Amino acid sequence: MERNRRNRTLLFLAYALQGMVFYNPIATLYRLQAGVTLTQMQVIEGISLLVMLGLEVPWGRWADRVGHRRSMVLCFGVLALSKVVFWRAETVWGFLAERLLLSFAQAGLSGCDTAYLYACCRDPExxxxxxxRWQGVQVAGLLLASLAWPLLGGDYRLSALLTVGSYTLALGVTLLLREPEGQRAEEQAREPRPPLGEMLRESRRMLAFLLGVALFDQTAQAAVTFFSQLQYGRCGIAEGAFGVLAALSAGAGLSGALAHRMVGPGGPERVCRRLITVGGAVCLLLAATTAPAVSALGIPLLAALRSCAAPLALAVQNERVSPGGRAARLSCNAMVLECTGVLLAPVLGWTAEQWLPGGFLLGAVFCWAGSLLLWQDERRR
Incomplete structure (x- = not known):
């Protein structure tokens, strides 16, 4: 299985490079400087998810037919192009174009990359x-990029240009990937392609789990990526410290690399539920505080919880999916996640723009609703 080990290493390297988003510490400020409001950012996020929703199943079917490796190479190429557009964007339309390209690529990778990685492994463990580890390397890339921010002299555009470079290198690494070897990969290649109705019914059986995960993930995404810098400003933290704080959040996210060690007799589903419950408590704390130290620790804790929940949720989906058309089936699951994001992103953005603590309070409600849905899924099983 030497080839599979090499494939995993290359895939981890590609995603580590993709994680190196050098403008991450000032992502919201970057857009605000270009005249994009917080509500517009969340509307763009919603449109992006809507486009992904329409592309998920067609992309999944195409990837199952032409091969997961080829599909990933194409998507990494589009991702690199999206960062070029972001670097040159100066209006809301430029940032929308970047998100549309990103949506196209992420819809193609959704289900495809996890199916490829799954085929390169022998067993559930x-x-x-x-x-x-895949989650961990992405966070490690983000951490390195965040640590570099103080060295860039506050140059927003330079941070975007460096991100173009890291994404281009990631594309080059994916060109070295080879088809997986072994019985699991051969079985996947021979599996029949299921009809759409069957795949949607399978996703419906997982609906409570998928909705619960989506409620938490969208809340954590908005809080860590968009609200964090505004929260730091609300607490009186200087912009010069944002790079260190972003690095702290990224470093906390490295805990996702150890998420598999948390799994006990209750399975990964129970661990996810507990992580989401704690996430709601953190959002409530952030809404109530203006203490710099509490915010400086609360945002990284939320990032850590999200990083731990994400790989466990992927493992659950791969373990529950039926044989045949794995990428397309996982894409149907992703449609549920994206539908939830389309509805939640603008609501969270508008609420936070009116009153930032209100955005965190709403996030706490979403998290606890997600925890309740996972509890319902656990009881049903």
Missing amino acids: EHRRAFA
């Missing part, structure tokens, strides 16, 4: 460990 190995693929849970691989998903956790």
Whole structure:
């Protein structure tokens, strides 16, 4: 299985490079400087998710037909192009174009990359460990990029240009990937392609789990990526410290690499539920505080919870999916996640723009609703 080990290493390297988003510490400020409001950012996020929703199943079917490796190479190429557009964007339309390209690529990778990684593993223990490490390397890339921010002299555009470079290198690494080897990969290649109705019914059986995960993930995404810098400003933290704080959040996210070690007798589903419950408490704390130290620790804690929940949720989906058309089936699951994001992103953005603590309070409600849905899924099983 030497080829599979090499494939996993290359895939981890590609995603580590993709994680190196050098403008991450000032992502919201970057857009605000270009005249894009917080509500517009969340509307763009919603449109992006809507486009992904329409492309998920067609992309998944195409990837199952032409091969997951080829599909990933194409998507990494589009991702690199999206960062060029972001670097040159100066209006809301430029940032929308970047998100549309990103949506196209992410819809193609959704289900495809996890199916490829799954085929490069032997058993549940190995693929849970691989998903956790995969999450960890992405966060490690983000951490390195965040640590570089103080060295850029506050140059927003330079940070975007460096991100173009890291994404281009990631594309080059994916060109070195090879088809997986072994019985699991051969079985996947021979599996029949299921009809759409069957795939949607399978996703419906997982609906409570998928909705619960989506409620938490969208809340954590908005809080860590968009609200964090506004929260730091609300607490009186200087902009010069944002790079260190972003690095702290990224470093906390490295805990996702150990997520598989948390799984006990209750399975990964129970761990996800507990992580989401704690996430709601953190959002409530952030809404109530103006203390710099509490915010400086609360945002990284939320990032850590999200990083731990994400690989476990992927493992659950891969373990529950039926044989045949794995990428397309996982894409149907992703449609549920994206539908939830389309509805939540603008609501969270508008609420936070009116009153930032209100955005965190709404996030706490979403998290606890997600925890309740996972509890319902656990009881049903």
